[in-house]
Amino acid sequence: xxxxxxxxxEFKRLVKSRMFWxxxxxxxxxxxxxxxxxxxxxxxxxxxEPSLMNVVYLANPVLSGTFFGSLVWAVFAAFESDRVHxxxxxxxxxxxxxxxxxxxxxxxxxxxxxxxxxxxxAFVHLPYISHKLDYLFDLGLxxxxxxxLPLATWMISFTLAQALxxxxxxxxxxxFIYAALVLMCFNEIVERDYFARWINPIVLSYxxxxxxxxxxxxxxxTRALWLALAGGLWFLSAVCLRKYQKGLLGSFLxxxxxxxxxxxxxxxxxxxxxxxxxxxxxxxxxxxMVRDFLPETSAAVISYYSYDIKPDVFWGxxxxxxxxxxxxxxxxxxxxxxxxxxxxxITSMTLDGQPLAFKTxxxxxxxxxxTAFELPxxxxxxxxxxxxxxxxxxxxxxxxxxxxxxxxxxxxxLRNTNLLPHINAxxxxxxxxxxxxxxxxxxxxxxxSPLEPEFLTDFTQNPDGTKTWTVSGETxxxxxxxxxxxxxxxxxxxxxxxxxYTRAYESMxxxxxxxxxxxxxxxYCINTFGRxxxxxxxxxxxxxxxxxxxxxxxxxxxxHLSESKFNTASYDGGYKGDQAAEIFAHETVHQWWGGxxxxxxxxxxxxxxxxLTVYTTYRLIRDKYGELYAKQYYLDRWQAMVDAQNRSxxxxxxxxxxxxxxxxxxxIDLNNSTTDMY
Numbered sequence: 001x002x003x004x005x006x007x008x009x010e011f012k013r014l015v016k017s018r019m020f021w022x023x024x025x026x027x028x029x030x031x032x033x034x035x036x037x038x039x040x041x042x043x044x045x046x047x048x049e050p051s052l053m054n055v056v057y058l059a060n061p062v063l064s065g066t067f068f069g070s071l072v073w074a075v076f077a078a079f080e081s082d083r084v085h086x087x088x089x090x091x092x093x094x095x096x097x098x099x100x101x102x103x104x105x106x107x108x109x110x111x112x113x114x115x116x117x118x119x120x121x122a123f124v125h126l127p128y129i130s131h132k133l134d135y136l137f138d139l140g141l142x143x144x145x146x147x148x149l150p151l152a153t154w155m156i157s158f159t160l161a162q163a164l165x166x167x168x169x170x171x172x173x174x175x176f177i178y179a180a181l182v183l184m185c186f187n188e189i190v191e192r193d194y195f196a197r198w199i200n201p202i203v204l205s206y207x208x209x210x211x212x213x214x215x216x217x218x219x220x221x222t223r224a225l226w227l228a229l230a231g232g233l234w235f236l237s238a239v240c241l242r243k244y245q246k247g248l249l250g251s252f253l254x255x256x257x258x259x260x261x262x263x264x265x266x267x268x269x270x271x272x273x274x275x276x277x278x279x280x281x282x283x284x285x286x287x288x289m290v291r292d293f294l295p296e297t298s299a300a301v302i303s304y305y306s307y308d309i310k311p312d313v314f315w316g317x318x319x320x321x322x323x324x325x326x327x328x329x330x331x332x333x334x335x336x337x338x339x340x341x342x343x344x345x346i347t348s349m350t351l352d353g354q355p356l357a358f359k360t361x362x363x364x365x366x367x368x369x370x371t372a373f374e375l376p377x378x379x380x381x382x383x384x385x386x387x388x389x390x391x392x393x394x395x396x397x398x399x400x401x402x403x404x405x406x407x408x409x410x411x412x413x414l415r416n417t418n419l420l421p422h423i424n425a426x427x428x429x430x431x432x433x434x435x436x437x438x439x440x441x442x443x444x445x446x447x448x449s450p451l452e453p454e455f456l457t458d459f460t461q462n463p464d465g466t467k468t469w470t471v472s473g474e475t476x477x478x479x480x481x482x483x484x485x486x487x488x489x490x491x492x493x494x495x496x497x498x499x500x501y502t503r504a505y506e507s508m509x510x511x512x513x514x515x516x517x518x519x520x521x522x523x524y525c526i527n528t529f530g531r532x533x534x535x536x537x538x539x540x541x542x543x544x545x546x547x548x549x550x551x552x553x554x555x556x557x558x559x560h561l562s563e564s565k566f567n568t569a570s571y572d573g574g575y576k577g578d579q580a581a582e583i584f585a586h587e588t589v590h591q592w593w594g595g596x597x598x599x600x601x602x603x604x605x606x607x608x609x610x611x612l613t614v615y616t617t618y619r620l621i622r623d624k625y626g627e628l629y630a631k632q633y634y635l636d637r638w639q640a641m642v643d644a645q646n647r648s649x650x651x652x653x654x655x656x657x658x659x660x661x662x663x664x665x666x667x668i669d670l671n672n673s674t675t676d677m678y
Contacts, residue, residue, distance in 0.1 A: 006097065006105035011112060014080070023076045024117045027069040027150075028124050034064030044191050045200055052564055054206035057132040058145060065121060066149045067200050070157035071182070077110055077158035078174050081165040099241040100261070103166060107234065110158045118151040135507050136208050141216075148216055149201060152223035156198055159230040166237035167248070194218060195276050198226040209502040209563045210483055210549045211408035217316055218281055225275040232269030235261045283342040283392035285364030295424040298334040300375050301327050303428030305476070307420055310438045313409045318344070319388040322421050326351075327379045327428075338371040338385070339422040341405075343392035346371055346421075350384045367394035368417040391418045412443065413481035413549065434472040437480060441465050445482035446546075481548070490515055492522030495531075501547040505566050514584050518545070521588045524620050529592050543591065545584075561587055582621060589613045589620075610677045641675045648672075 014020045035057075038046055045067050046060045081103075122143070130137045160181065164174040182199055190196040201219050206212045239255035239262055240248055256262050304325035311318045340346065342364050349356045358373040375383070391405045391414065405418040416422070437445055437456070445456045459467040471477070483502050488509075490497040497518060501509065509515070547561050561584070593612040614634075622630035650657040650668050657668060 003101050003105050003108070006102060007108045007112075010105055010109040014109060014113060019076065019079065020113060023072050024120060026072045027065065027117050027154075028121050030068035030072065031061040031065035031121060031125055033068070034061035038064075044186060044197075052206060052208050053133055053136050054138075054141070054208050054212065057129050058142065059203055059206040061125065061129070062145045062149050063200070063203060066153045069117075069121075069150055070153050070199050073110070073114060073154045073158040074161040074178055077161040078165050078171055078178075080106060080110075081162050082171045085169065086171075099243070100238050103162070103238055103241060107159065107162060110162070111155055114151060114154045114158070118146055118154070121150065122146045136504060141206075141212055144216055148220045148223060149203070152220075152227065153199060153201065156223070156226045156230045159227070159234050163230065163234040163237040166234075167240045169242060169248075194281060195222055195225060195279060197222070198230075207411070207549060207563060209504040209547065209566060211406075211411035213408040213410075214316065214406040221275070221279065221281065225272050225279075228268045228272035228275065232265045232267075232272060235265035235268060239265070280343055280390040281393060282395050283364045283367055285342065285366060285395050290365050295337045295339075295370070296334045297426055298336045298375075298424050299328055299330065300336060300423070300425035301428050302423065302425045302431065303327065303380075304432055304434075306434045306436075308436045308438075309419065309480070311407045311412050311414070313407055313412065313440055315390075316407045317388065317390050318407060318414070320344075320386070320420070322385045322387075324383040324385075324423070324425075326375060326381050326383045326425065328375050328377050328381075330377050331374065334424070336373050336375050337424045338373065339368050339417050339424075340371065340387060341367060341389070341391050341418045342369045344387045344389035346385060346387045348384070348386040349373060351375070352382050353384075356383070364395075367392050385421055387421065409440065410442065411481075411483050411549065412439065412445070413479070415479040419478075419480055430474055432472065432474055433476055435470065435477055437469045438462070438466050439469065439482055441467050442484050443482040444485045445469050445480055446485075447471060447477040447480050485547075488515060490519050490522075492519040493526040495522055495526065495543065497522065498544045500544065501561075501566070502563075505547070508566060517582070517585055518588055520624075521585045521620060524623075525589060525592050525616070532591060545588070582617065585620065586613060586617045589616045592616070608677050614678050638678075641678075645672055645675050 034046070038060075045063050046055075126142070129142065161174060161178055164177050165171065168174055168177070184190055185197045185200050191200075194202050201222055203219055204215045206215060240252050241255065242248075243251045243254050246254065302324045304323075306323040308321040309318065310320065338346070338358075346358060346360065349358050356373055356375075358371050360371040361369050363369065375381070391407070393405070405414050406412070407414070435447065437447075439445060441461075447456055456469040456471050458471065459469045461467055484504075485500055486503050486506065487498055487500045490499055499515070499518065545561065547563060547566065549563055590609070590613050593609045593616070618630055618634045621634065645651055648668075648671075650660075651672070657665060660668075
């Protein structure tokens with residue numbers, strides 16, 4: 001019998017077995033814990049951001065099913081691997097069919113059954129998840145989540161379990177080693193590593209209004225890495241299959257006589273190891289942020305900057321070309337340095353069309369590396385730099401709630417050295433800039449500083465469906481982010497507001513009267529506190545309220561709202577009211593009181609900007625909805641937060657708190673900061 005003949009027999013047998021259907025039911029039930037907020041040992045099974053709808057109703061259940069389902073498949077695989085030996089008929093079966101062929105067919109059968117069960121789980125949970133997500137439900141994201149997370153991890157799990165059994169030939173020892181590998185993933189050091197967590201993969205977060213592809217790319221990469229390592233171990237274990245009543249060593253020596261399995265084990269193990277070492281996600285820089293990294297300014301002066309930026313949204317990579325008009329009085333002095341994201345490599349550097357020598361340092365500084373070169377003396381020379389690669393995340397920032405710099409089919413955000421090369425040259429007065437950014441046709445980019453973005457408006461339609469957006473002037477762009485944005489023009493008491501958000505939330509914006517609330521808030525504050533200086537500009541666009549993926553900020557003329565403010569999961573239990581519109585009211589009121597300062601000595605402040613903003617919102621809501629509503633959703637919640645803080649043991653006994661290690665004191669201060677600030 002060949003391998004596929006055995007596979008057909010095994011598949012039919014297992015589909016009819018009670019144990020398989022028990023495993024299928026358990027796998028379907030394994031998603032259920034994810035619908036609840038887990039804590040303690042199982043907290044790492046959920047992303048860090050709990051207020052996004054796709055996290056609550058999709059990512060959490062899928063990750064729960066990934067972990068608990070993997071345990072089910074490991075038990076099932078070990079049981080099936082031990083069945084023939086346990087029944088003492090292995091000497092008969094092995095005389096008819098090669099043990100290696102039987103093991104291969106069993107592995108293929110497990111993979112096919114896992115695919116069937118994964119599809120069954122997705123089908124069973126589809127009605128509930130799609131109902132809860134409502135207008136945010138994305139069938140493509142749903143399908144990719146089940147394929148990349150549960151299915152791939154289940155395959156890793158039963159491959160490891162079968163490999164361990166084939167090496168040890170003892171079910172209890174297999175279970176002990178497997179349990180040790182599982183517990184390893186919950187170690188304090190390992191649990192912060194994207195690549196070491198083989199059974200509980202890190203999913204940074206799912207997005208509601210923007211793309212979740214970057215989180216899934218990381219998960220897919222780690223699943224492929226561990227599938228390669230597990231496959232390598234399985235092929236090694238196939239060499240260890242017992243033959244002719246020999247023990248482990250004798251069977252291993254006999255198995256190495258056929259080169260296929262040892263060679264496959266070596267190739268897959270090397271592939272997994274290289275994927276771990278050469279991963280394109282997190283750089284190999286220091287674990288702590290380097291503060292003093294700015295090089296001294298060289299003698300070169302740049303008067304013209306031109307950039308051509310082409311993100312590849314399918315692969316998540318970027319190609320860029322930078323051109324500079326450079327002048328330099330004399331050679332030597334301070335070295336010329338280019339700072340660029342460590343995931344990029346410079347492919348070409350020319351000066352007036354002639355190759356220019358350069359050397360990229362192996363040292364990683366935060367999320368970039370320095371490239372040294374030497375410009376000769378001369379005026380108005382054309383320096384051209386071509387670069388490409390995948391943007392790296394700084395290791396000190398890993399894993400973070402969001403990978404901020406990312407390139408996806410429907411969302412792109414790149415900042416600073418992750419977008420453009422930075423040269424330690426002086427800037428001519430005046431200096432002019434030109435940017436050409438090629439993006440998919442459905443994306444509208446914004447450029448500028450992180451807190452003061454402006455829409456790019458000029459573009460050229462390309463034959464392949466992309467658009468090349470062009471902006472020029474005397475202002476340098478330090479970041480780009482692009483999404484499928486739409487906007488509304490609001491007017492209140494003579495003030496114009498551009499309300500900018502992604503199209504995914506159009507029905508939510510219309511259904512919660514967000515527009516009416518913001519206009520009412522503006523009118524209330526203008527009538528109560530007066531107009532602000534920026535309202536007198538009269539340019540027809542006095543304030544911009546912009547939805548971003550992960551940034552909440554308010555400064556004069558701009559309000560940034562993270563996407564968590566746009567979903568119902570963030571309203572319940574908050575301190576800003578119980579309706580979507582009240583979240584937007586709070587952020588709009590910030591225009592009068594400024595934004596929250598990152599570090600404040602709250603104990604010595606009578607009011608903070610957040611406190612004034614919350615109190616103003618409370619007064620507005622009290623006038624709009626009445627005393628009882630304002631007391632229930634503002635005063636009572638504030639009092640509950642203060643009471644909880646006052647009951648804290650370490651707040652009541654500060655001398656004991658001061659004796660704790662710094663890291664625990666920092667956690668206590670962080671817990672107190674929200675109440676103190678708001």
